Amino acid sequence: MKNHNQASRRRFLQQIGATSLVAASSPLSSLAARAKAEERILHYEKPISPNDTIRLGVIGYGVQGHFDLNTALKVPGVELAGICDLYTGRLENAKEQYGTELYTTRNYKELLDRKDIDAVIIATHDVWHARITLEALAKGKHVYCEKPMVYKISEGYPVIAAAKKAGKVLQVGSQRVSSIGYAKAKELLAAGEIGKLNMVNAVYDRQSSIGAWEYTIPKDANAQTTDWERFISVTATKMPFDAKKFFWWRAFKEVGTGVAGDLFIHLLSGTHFITNSKGPQSIYSTGQFSYWKDGRNLPDVMSGVMQYPDSPEHAAFQLTLQVNFISGTGGQEVIRLVGSEGVIDVVGNNISVRHSLMPEAPGFGGYDSVFTFSKAMQEEMRQEYDAKWTPEQRKRPVKEDIVFKAPDGYSDHLDHFTNFFDAIRMDKPVVEDAQFGFRAAAPALSCNASFLSKKIVQWDPVNMKLKV
Template sequence: MSENKSVENAGRREIIKALGTIPVLGVFFYKLFKKHALEEIRNASVMEELGELKKAPAVITSKEPGKLLRLGIIGYGGRGHALLRAAGFTTPEWTDDAKQRAEENKMDKGYETFVGQTDLNVVLNGVCDIYDTRAEEGLAASTNDDRPGSGTRKLTTAKRYRHYQDILNAKDIDAVIIATPDHWHAQMIIDAVQAGKHVYCEKCMTRTTSEALDVYDVVKNGNVKFQLGHQNRQIETHLKAKTIVEKGILGPITLIESTTNRNDPGGAWQYEIEKEGTPKTIDWKQFQAKAPTKLPFNAERFFRWRKWFDYGTGLAGDLLSHEYDAVNQIMDLGIPKTAVASGGIYFYKDGRDVPDVFQVVYEYPDRNLTYMYSATLASGKSRGRVFMGHDAHMEVGRDLTVNPDPQSTRYKDKMEEGMVSASLPLFTYTTGSKEIDGITSATSKYFAKKGLVYTYREGKRFNTSHLHMKEWIDAIRHGTETSCNIERGFEEAITCHMATESYLQKKVVEWDSVNRKFI
């Protein structure tokens, strides 16, 4: 009997020793469960406010490819290349180079993203450039079948046009992409609309205020689809940010700050001056026909036109325009009541007349808010794009973060209950967080950070310009509306010109919306 008992005791001791550390697991999982339960309660209380926002990114709407659309491009420079690529055409040099880059750096997804684009069922029938080298590149792009939807249709060499009016008169062109310097935009848009061609135009919509008024009237009364080249309209985080603002998550927003921070020569428009660019290969007369100042041939002015107000719109039309349009997209701000701008040429003292450091403060008394923009081309410190509300502030770029304000009225109770923590974000969204990018140049990085290069749909990486182009082509085919239509384009142009006007005149500029003029 006692022998049995001692065996039983020994067995029990064995079990106790074998399982001696198991209680630690009990403590571990109890704590883990408590932590998760608390997070879930927190999430649930926040989700109540955020609704569907956490769900997967917007789905790309696939529409019937429709009938073949015949494109023409006017201006095949830097942006022209990017836009044509967005439409599915690029030079053999680009595809070869992109393949080479992908081979050398497996993380470089440029080529993969390009050939993975939706085939838009378009052909390139016309290329208009006043510089022979670029026109020839455009012609080469028209037959390069290393593209999305390769092999699906026969590609024939596009026709070269030396004057934009000829491409607008061409019978085999339905729509044009305008990617010329800003000083030509207005005239080309107006002539294109009058010729019945659909228009995709790069920003800034116009060089001057009076041009913006003319373009608005013509496009408004015309019967074509117009898209202004603010590809930010397609960025996933911007779409989410808009919902956040609409749901009032931030409370009353009284201040919006956005910035440009670049610090490399390319970012300051010091583009390469190509040695092939001579009076023989460039139609200089046509280039400067719409410029206020007429000068003898000047290669620097041709290749680096963004540095002069004669052709471009400076920081306002070049980079503020992106920032403003992003804010306008998210907040539907429209044209401000007043603008006051300042700045100067403080770093690039190279003969340019556009500032390299530039600030503007816009007032929206009807909306009870100020929008402030600040730019430098001589420091890369990232300062973000922030929407400051009484209850929370939101930072939007490639990623999106909403942080509650410790003094919030809306979240006061939730903070007291411990459901919302002032030190933790209310909401974060990381674009394509499981993806890896291999973007190289400083300017590319700047744009990628701003979300201007790539975005994601259903986890797949897309070039934002491609989505923007696709939206325009879908609109032409199906009669839908473009997101950066003439209304948004007009708001963009006027808002940017108010800043330039204020900078040049050194005074507060007020917009008289009734008489459509600056006071």
């Protein structure tokens, strides 16, 4: 098996070296960069000593909890130590998957009290993220918290302070920021490949009931099987049992953060990573209930417009955000960075760059006012233009496009968890710490605030504070 894994990794590296690049600017084309990729991929061929084993607990074992745990356990030296969930059926499912001896509980505090747990995945409803994160850090656990890091902007400051005080690793779960494709886009932008950035168009559309969060609700769902009273103990108001609020929770503002917290956050995290941005200064969002009229109180179609200021990290640019849950495209995810000389399209982990450069000479003739002048004036100005600008100066310069494709089988989710566990073992910084996570969460949550208030939200991206 070991030899098979080594051969697979070697093939993966060969794929990286042979990745389609219609330019000699690949971040993986140099020997140094290739060595870095090799170090990342082959790192875990080294034996993991018992002292380096990381015992993992999972709090919230729904859809994302399952995906996160499955990926985390692919990193060698990681062991499952316990699972917490409020719904009894998911605890039964956990024991069916990992054995009857697995420790399970409906009380996350009991899991955090266990001395044999080093790190936890927090994949609960959004409304619980900050509270459990604070308690996990206080108990000395490393934390992988799903996005958005917080449910309310006010929760961000204590989480940042607690992470700093605890000296433990806190990584937020927007896995795309660990993508080799995003790293490529970041390099190309910084190299000036598309000139000066001025706009980003980011879209995350879906077209399915599951994509719109209408997850299957189990037949035994009730206040007892979901521990409803514990579930709503953290909410602002008490609510009677509602299976939709428990299982379709993203659609309800009482416990979730809607498309802004689920999908805008991915687009914001990716944009911030690629541009090195600290965030926008003004935020406006609008939405509508277009198709999934199932009792939800957060929109199924939503757009946002954000203005990013001129900063040491980047020139001023405008960001547009879009989520459409009944999109006739069938669904799409793309971050398009528009510059003065071209466009970078980030689609999943793949990158394409198309160039469009302005000619050196200004325009003259065609769809222009010159034909409205007298014939004498037209001729005089034409002669002056021809004398000043050569035919070459009037042509648009041509620059080869670039295509970067991640190798088959590549997983940014696995890279994100690898980064998390590397940070624990080697005391390394993570790519998405509490500050990064908050700088993405705050603008996303502000989109909900803007939609509900119908007002523009002003934000201080440097000091991470709302402007009154």
